[in-house]
Structures are given as C-alpha cells and as structure tokens.
Amino acid sequence: METVKIHTESITLGQLLKFVNLASSGGEVKALLAEGNIRVDGTVETRRGRKLYAGMTVIVGTGQSYRITV
Numbered sequence: 001m002e003t004v005k006i007h008t009e010s011i012t013l014g015q016l017l018k019f020v021n022l023a024s025s026g027g028e029v030k031a032l033l034a035e036g037n038i039r040v041d042g043t044v045e046t047r048r049g050r051k052l053y054a055g056m057t058v059i060v061g062t063g064q065s066y067r068i069t070v
Helices: 013-019 026-034
Strands: 002-005 010-012 038-040 051-053 057-060 065-069
Touching: 010 013, 013 026, 013 038
Parallel strands: 002 065
Antiparallel strands: 010 051, 038 057, 057 065
C-alpha cells in the first residue's frame, strides 16, 4: 500500500488518480471510473469529484492501493 500525503483537508478522487499517474487527464479519469475498478474504502466509486480525507483507502482494480494521510 502506497501512502499519499496531502496538504489540504481533502482531495478529489480525480485529483488523486492524476497525482499518482494513473490518469493524465479528466477524460482518462472518467474512463477509469466508468470501468468500475476503483474502490474507496471497499465501495465501488464512479464519481471523480468524490472527496477523500485522511485515513481513506483507494484501491485500483490492478491491485494498487493508496492510503490518504495529512
């Protein structure tokens, strides 16, 4: 599990996916989410604007996982 440190209260799911280089544009983020392979704290997420806070975990269908910290 990779740790992603943020310097604000929250980050959107779309921003996180771009930050960890899983997507380079909003269109790529949208396509990733449409596949249904992104889970936030165990639940499939399709909203790129989903707010992520410290302690939350994002799991990508490829097996990569990211833990948000501040």
